[in-house]
Amino acid sequence: MKIDLDVKLSEIIPKQNIIKNEIMSRHTTFRTGGPADYFVKVGTKEALSKLIKLFHEEGLTFSKDYYILGNGSNLLVSDEGYRGIILSLEGEFAEVVPESDTVIRAGAAALNVAVANLARDKELKGFEFAHGIPGSIGGALVMNAGAYGGEMKQVVRSVTAIMEDGTEKIFSRDELEFDYRTSVFKRINCVITDALIELEKGNRADIEALMEDLKNRRVSKQPLEYPSAGSTFKRPEGYFAGKLIEDAGLKGYSVGGAQVSEKHSGFVINTGDATSDDVYKLICDVRKKVMESFGVELSPEVILLGEFKA
Ligand SMILES: Cc1cc2nc3c(=O)[nH]c(=O)nc-3n(C[C@H](O)[C@H](O)[C@H](O)COP(=O)(O)OP(=O)(O)OC[C@H]3O[C@@H](n4cnc5c(N)ncnc54)[C@H](O)[C@@H]3O)c2cc1C
Structure with missing residues (x-):
């Protein structure tokens, strides 16, 4: 440097x-x-x-x-x-405040769960899907995070960011280029500072019931008891990554401490002493085997940072 x-x-x-x-x-x-x-x-x-x-x-x-x-x-x-x-x-970037009757201003470092809880308290519906996604608003915007039919694309009015030259820019809804697990922020380098989340009037009991239902679905299907990064691969068009991996005979397959979850083959988990190298090698093996077996290319949803050797 x-x-x-x-x-x-x-x-x-x-x-x-x-x-x-x-x-x-x-x-x-x-x-x-x-x-x-x-x-x-x-x-x-x-x-x-x-x-x-x-x-x-x-x-x-x-x-x-x-x-x-x-x-x-x-x-x-x-x-x-x-x-x-x-x-x-951290600090002011973790703040979550009502902006108007149906709009919440959420800092980029605020966790989705904090925004979902405020929405519930204000009886605003539409953010229940994100309650169980264990990331921040910044990460959710970059990834267009989504679950159970909901995604960030449906609820974001605008996003404020600091651009690479230090200036501030407000991205309107139309500029966000949201698509399946991607957004304009995968293409343009900037630091998201906060966003306006626009929801609809609902009632607390329904919002709580939906959150509870989605939580139970996660707990029953996902290996939440192990460290992971959620679904390791994007859903290839016309297939489910987990099903392809299972059909390729890789359920439970492991490299070092990294394993294809026995509970949900779409998740790579750390069984205790995994290294990033274990996880990376396992990802490479899974991609190779699924390609050989079905001719389908699996793209990682997980983002790699630093040097990795194949
Ligand atoms: C158990 C489990 C379940 C999961 N379930 C889901 C699910 O149902 N749906 C789903 O979509 N995902 C799911 N995920 C994956 C993950 O939670 C999401 O992708 C989440 O949106 C990532 O947010 P994060 O804050 O952790 O981002 P990080 O992982 O820290 O970063 C992700 C990317 O966002 C960028 N970024 C983060 N903040 C900013 C910022 N302020 N400005 C600019 N760039 C920024 C980072 O540089 C990086 O490129 C799951 C993960 C786990 C562990």
Whole structure:
């Protein structure tokens, strides 16, 4: 890295929020991943803008030199870690407040469950689907997270982000390019700061009943007792990833501590001592076997960060 980061970062961020060599297994739901050179907690928009502007001026680039962490629930970080700066949003970015009768303003670091709970308390329906998705609003927007017929696409009115040059931009609904597990934010590098979530009037009992029903469905079908990143692969058109994997004879297949879940073949789980390398090798094996067996290409939904060797 070209600049004296210790000095430059501490001009913007309190020293206790700049951590060196932070082990990423603490921040991913897979519970794997090596050290990030810098792990920086950012609590205000002012500090975030200054940081991004600094990175821009110093020629640091998104992904290669710095990366935004949400709740780490869709991320596989290499065992060698990340040779750059991980930004973790907190403070004002975790706020969730009513904006009007039917609109909630949610910070990017707010967890989906916090937004779903406020919606329930305000008797607003339409966000129940996200109650059990264990990520942040930022991550949900990038991924167009969805479940049980609901997805972010249906409820987002606008998204505010800091662009790579440090300026702020508001993305209207039409600019978000939401599609199956993707959005404009997979194409354009920026840091999402908050979003307006637009819901409909409902009633508390129905909202609670739906949340409970979806929770029970998850608990009965998904291996929630093990660390994972949820569905490892995207749904290939016309198929279900889990069914293909099972039909290829891979249910329970393992590499080191990583295993194709016995409960749900679409999930790769960490049975206790998995490394990211185990998970990655297992993903490669599964893709190869499914391609050989059925000629279907499985694309990972999980995002890889850092170096991986095939
Ligand atoms: C048990 C389990 C169940 C799951 N069930 C579902 C499900 O039903 N449906 C579903 O869609 N997913 C599901 N997932 C996957 C995961 O929870 C979602 O993809 C979630 O939206 C990821 O959010 P996150 O905050 O954890 O993002 P992360 O994993 O931290 O990051 C994901 C991507 O978003 C980017 N990002 C995060 N915040 C920002 C920001 N502020 N600005 C710019 N970029 C940002 C990151 O850089 C990264 O590229 C599940 C995961 C688990 C572990």
